[in-house]
Amino acid sequence: MAEAMVKSVGGVLARQGILVAFLVFMIGFTFWNPRFIDIDNVFGVIRSSAILGVMALGVTFVVIGGNLDLSVGSMLSFSAIVVLDLHENPAFGPALAIPAMFAMTLCLGALNGFLIGYLRLNSLIVTLGMLSAIHGLTLTYSGGQNMDIANQSATWFDVFGRGSALGIPVPVLIFALLAAFLGIVLAKTPFGRKVYAVGGNGTAATFSGIPRARVVFLTYIISAFCVATAGLIQASRTMGAQNTVGQGLELEVLAAVILGGASLLGGSGTIFKTVIGVLILGFIQNGLLLAGLEFYVQFVVTWVIIILAVWLDIATKRGKLWSPIA
Amino acid sequence: MTELTPALRLEGIVKTFPGVRALDGVSFTVLPGEVHALMGENGAGKSTLMKVLGGIYQPDEGKIFIAERETVMISPLEAKAKGVMFIHQELSLAQELSVAENIYLGELPRKSFGRVDWKTLFDRTDAILDKLKVGFNARTRVGDLSIANQQMVEIARALTVDAKAVIFDEPTASLTDAEKVVLFDVIADLKAQGVGIIYISHRMEEIFRMTDRISVLRDGSYRGTLETAKTNEDEITQMMIGRSLDLTRNFEHVQTGDVALRVEDLSCGHLFQNATFEVRQGEVLGFYGLVGAGRTEIAETLFGLRKPTSGRIFLKGKEVRISSPIEAISNGISLVPEDRKAQGLVLGMNCRDNITLPQVSDLRAGPFVAEGAEVAIYDQYRDRLAIKAPSWRAIAGNLSGGNQQKIVIGKWLSMQPEVLIVDEPTRGIDVGSKSEIHNLLRELAKQGYAVIVISSEMPEVLHVSDRIVAMYHGEITREFTAEEVTEDSLIQAISGISGDAA
Numbered sequence: 001m002a003e004a005m006v007k008s009v010g011g012v013l014a015r016q017g018i019l020v021a022f023l024v025f026m027i028g029f030t031f032w033n034p035r036f037i038d039i040d041n042v043f044g045v046i047r048s049s050a051i052l053g054v055m056a057l058g059v060t061f062v063v064i065g066g067n068l069d070l071s072v073g074s075m076l077s078f079s080a081i082v083v084l085d086l087h088e089n090p091a092f093g094p095a096l097a098i099p100a101m102f103a104m105t106l107c108l109g110a111l112n113g114f115l116i117g118y119l120r121l122n123s124l125i126v127t128l129g130m131l132s133a134i135h136g137l138t139l140t141y142s143g144g145q146n147m148d149i150a151n152q153s154a155t156w157f158d159v160f161g162r163g164s165a166l167g168i169p170v171p172v173l174i175f176a177l178l179a180a181f182l183g184i185v186l187a188k189t190p191f192g193r194k195v196y197a198v199g200g201n202g203t204a205a206t207f208s209g210i211p212r213a214r215v216v217f218l219t220y221i222i223s224a225f226c227v228a229t230a231g232l233i234q235a236s237r238t239m240g241a242q243n244t245v246g247q248g249l250e251l252e253v254l255a256a257v258i259l260g261g262a263s264l265l266g267g268s269g270t271i272f273k274t275v276i277g278v279l280i281l282g283f284i285q286n287g288l289l290l291a292g293l294e295f296y297v298q299f300v301v302t303w304v305i306i307i308l309a310v311w312l313d314i315a316t317k318r319g320k321l322w323s324p325i326a
Numbered sequence: 327m328t329e330l331t332p333a334l335r336l337e338g339i340v341k342t343f344p345g346v347r348a349l350d351g352v353s354f355t356v357l358p359g360e361v362h363a364l365m366g367e368n369g370a371g372k373s374t375l376m377k378v379l380g381g382i383y384q385p386d387e388g389k390i391f392i393a394e395r396e397t398v399m400i401s402p403l404e405a406k407a408k409g410v411m412f413i414h415q416e417l418s419l420a421q422e423l424s425v426a427e428n429i430y431l432g433e434l435p436r437k438s439f440g441r442v443d444w445k446t447l448f449d450r451t452d453a454i455l456d457k458l459k460v461g462f463n464a465r466t467r468v469g470d471l472s473i474a475n476q477q478m479v480e481i482a483r484a485l486t487v488d489a490k491a492v493i494f495d496e497p498t499a500s501l502t503d504a505e506k507v508v509l510f511d512v513i514a515d516l517k518a519q520g521v522g523i524i525y526i527s528h529r530m531e532e533i534f535r536m537t538d539r540i541s542v543l544r545d546g547s548y549r550g551t552l553e554t555a556k557t558n559e560d561e562i563t564q565m566m567i568g569r570s571l572d573l574t575r576n577f578e579h580v581q582t583g584d585v586a587l588r589v590e591d592l593s594c595g596h597l598f599q600n601a602t603f604e605v606r607q608g609e610v611l612g613f614y615g616l617v618g619a620g621r622t623e624i625a626e627t628l629f630g631l632r633k634p635t636s637g638r639i640f641l642k643g644k645e646v647r648i649s650s651p652i653e654a655i656s657n658g659i660s661l662v663p664e665d666r667k668a669q670g671l672v673l674g675m676n677c678r679d680n681i682t683l684p685q686v687s688d689l690r691a692g693p694f695v696a697e698g699a700e701v702a703i704y705d706q707y708r709d710r711l712a713i714k715a716p717s718w719r720a721i722a723g724n725l726s727g728g729n730q731q732k733i734v735i736g737k738w739l740s741m742q743p744e745v746l747i748v749d750e751p752t753r754g755i756d757v758g759s760k761s762e763i764h765n766l767l768r769e770l771a772k773q774g775y776a777v778i779v780i781s782s783e784m785p786e787v788l789h790v791s792d793r794i795v796a797m798y799h800g801e802i803t804r805e806f807t808a809e810e811v812t813e814d815s816l817i818q819a820i821s822g823i824s825g826d827a828a
Contacts, residue, residue: 188694190687197683200672206631207661207669208684208737209651267674 022280029287036290043169049282050171051076051230051237053275055249056256057175057182058226060274061219063257064186066199066266067116067123069223071108071130072253076246078138079105079231084147084241087157094157102228108134109224113217120213131250138243148240161237171233178229182222183271195219199266248299255302256281259309281305331394333358333522334379334410334491339388341374348374350547351388356491356522361513363533363554364526366543367566367756372526375543376493380412381405392490409490413480413497421469426451428468429483454482458512474505481512491522498532510536530559542566567758575788575808582792583607584642586776587659587745589628592637597623598800601637605745605776610767612791613780615820620800621780622664625747629661630654641744655684658744662734664753664780666727670734673723677715678704680722681737707736711766728759735766746770747778752786764790784813796820 029036055072062069079101086097108130115126149155163170186192197205198215205212235241260277262269284305285298315321334356341349349371356362366372377383379390381399390397392408399405405412419428426447427434435443435450451464460478468476477497484492494513498506513536516523525537533540534554542549542565549565588604598620605611613621626632628639630648639646641657648654654661663669671680682689682700689696689703704718711732715725722733731751738746751767752760767790771777781787787794794806796819804819 184694190690190695193679193683193686193695196675196679197672200674201668203669204672205683207629207651207663209655210683211652267672 019276022276022283025280025287026283029283029290032287033290036287041286041290043172045282045286046279047169047172048286049278050169050175051233052249052252052256052281053175053278054178054226054230054233055253056260056274056278057179057271058223059253059257060260060262060269060271061182061186061195061222062123063254063262063264064199064266064269065195065216065219066202067216067219068254068264069112069127069220070124070250070254071112071127071134072223072227073246073248073250074131074134074138075105075108075224075227076231076234076249077241077243078108078134078141078246079228080235080241080245081138081142081147081243083232083235084149084239085142087149087155087235088147094155098232101231102225105228105231106221106224109220109222109227110217112224113220116220117213117216135243135247142243144243146240146242147235152239158236158239161233161235161239171237174229174233178226179271179275182226186271191215191218196267199268201267251306252281252302255306255309258306258313261313263313264310330357330359332356332391333360333393333520334524335391335394336375336379337389337391339375339378339390340386341378341383342386348546349378349385350545352543352546352548353388354541354548354551356524358490358520358522359517360539361517361523361525361537363537363540364524364543365528365533365540365562365566366549367758370543370566370756371546372543373495374546376412376495376524376526379405379410379493406487409488411484411487411489411492413477413484413492413494419468419476419479421467423468424464425455425462425466425468425471425479425482426464428479429454429486450486451482454485457485457515458482459508472505474501474508477501477509478512481509485516489516489521491524492516493524493526495526496528497525498527498529506532530562533562534559563757567756582609583774585640586642587628587778588640588643589624590638590640592624592627592639593635594623594627594632595635596800597632598627598797601802603795603802603805605778607744607774607776608771609792610771610777610779610790612787612794613778613797614782614784614787614794614816615797617782619797619820621797622749623800625661625749625778625780628654628659628745628747655741658742660738660741660743660746662731662738662746662748662751664749666730666734666754670737671722671730673721675722676719677708677713677722677725677733678718680733681707681740683737684741703740704736707732707740710739711736712762726759727755728762731755731759731763735763739770743775745776745778747780749780750782751779752781752783760786784816788813788816 026037035041055076059069059072082104083097083101086092086100087094089097092100112127112130115121116123149157152158160170160174165173186195194205194210194215197208197210198212202212234245256277257269257274258264258277259280260269260273260275262274281302284301288297288301289295332355336355337353339349339352340347352371352375364372364375374383378385379399381401381404384400390399392410397408399408420431423431429451430447435446437443448464455463458478458481460475462471462475468479471479497509501509513523513525525533527533537554539551540554540557540562541551542562544566552561552565584607585604586607590602592601593599601624603611613624615621623632627634628648630650630653633649639648641659646657648657648659667673672683678700681704686695689699701718707713708715713732713736714729722730725733735748748767751763755763764786767777767779771792779787779790788811792808794808794811794816795802796804796806796816798820806816
């Protein structure tokens, strides 16, 4: 009886390890600093996680499809700069700036998808190169200048980042709605099923008549769409942006996705798990700040989290923690 | 023989995994100078037992004795130190290093300042290679060797330590007949030196040629040990599966229907040339030939995975062009590929999703996958093919080989094909599931499917086919009916020996 209990508890730990770790962490930090679970603080964390979260939704598709997207950080800078610049351009204005920015960002995603899906190039190389290339593109576009909206009271553009509806901040609302929508696309549609098949075993997908290139291409389009949405929130929240606003976000996004339990080998993961991963990352970073550590500690912590998450994932698959290359 | 101290003795080994009792109190003994066969279907527990012996798994219960001394195998290194060596089916050599470096990897002889003592290394290695009478030397790069010779390198590695027991796991899987002879000589040598040998193989012919005793596992439990000289194939098969395997020739007369598929002068570069054949509804057409004769390539061309350089394909009398699997599928061609794990299944997906994968876009309720319809399809093929899985939610990778193959067959049957091509239908599948799949293929033909079976196993081709196409070097050399084919004529046809003008 007791043994069966231990076993089932162990089983829950193995399957829901991330959630359990999250709860332990939350309780621990609450003892450290009770402000941690203050309603205001919790909502603050969720609100500040929205941009990262929206990006992570798209990257989840790419990762389940068996690829990586390291270009999302500089793509975010690009979309924020572009939308702000077009907003200030009298020929566009906010109503045209937004669709124009989406179109341009989707083009970048299409380039990723074309190179990886149709030319079958390695996704790590392609998107790492794009990280650098898009950064250059952004600087070329902006001439190195930061972008600001001059007359902030004369535009409704701040609604995406600063507005709220039904008492919920708009960024959180966008994150939640997009997560629900993409969660359904991934879990319930034929396309979602194909993403899992292509990432799980590409050869078997080909043998099943699945157009692999198109599926991979579409995962990058989805990723770019999410980045554009995140860029819109970012630009609208600060009503201005630096050329480097998204720098380093690609690793945080990846950390959140892995933390949620998507395998870097492809074929596993869900949108729900990614949302959990995003929140865990957000709360950890918040907890560290409340504990009085400097913000740059989080760069180190992000790395530690990636390593821990990958290690635990592999360890549950292998059934042991210690497994040197033999 | 009974007074000898056993080289290796296992006693009451139990190993459980979540939900499975993989080994249920297995005991057996290998004497020095004995070749002891370990047999059993896939999933019977052979590889788990070997992993316990090799220190990869720790047993839950039971003891391991080496030369009657109780030993705990905590790691593969430990196993090696205790004189238990493995010759694996899958080779684990560094392709870029020399033979000598591979053999002594991790324990290269040293000179001062940690420099490698190359002369000693090469001399020692050559001494061992001499014993094996191989045609390469210590300095040869492993990547330049044939698979058979790479296997000899693995064997040479086993000879560097004072081995008490050597385990050969399907050692002849990739060897030619001539190479097998060399391997058997080596085994005989080891045997003469008093090493205990465990020989794992499915091939009866080798078992009877090489071994002294045979131990059989079934469903993780030990079924008994037979003296090779006093037993026969039937008895062993009985022990392994509880009944015998029917591989009699097929003389069933079938009612064939219209021509389902006709191929005219189909060529694909140097892979195969001028293939002309047809298959009718209600018959099984067997393709037989050596590996590399072009059989699989023809199948892949028909399925749109390769572009033909010339030739024509007719389905039900109408010429079709097939340039992708999607077009093949929509034209009613299904292919059960030769490599179930790499090509047939998404191992991490559940059974239902695997079966419905090719038609997932068509199974829709609005924008969503109609999961109810999917479950219905799974249930239908689970019953029809007797798939044994806990439920449709079971992950395909956790099923046995036979059940995995049934999932792949179910996946393609559910597409209602005109022509079903099955490449190596029973590769790596245990004897019990084999005969089930053979019966199934016959049954499908009776139901009016046009079935093409590609196989490297002659008894299988003879057992299931109504007609047999023999291939050699990319060309169809002859076509036989089930009535006229003999083993000799078939062998001649696939070896490029022209028989009497037929």
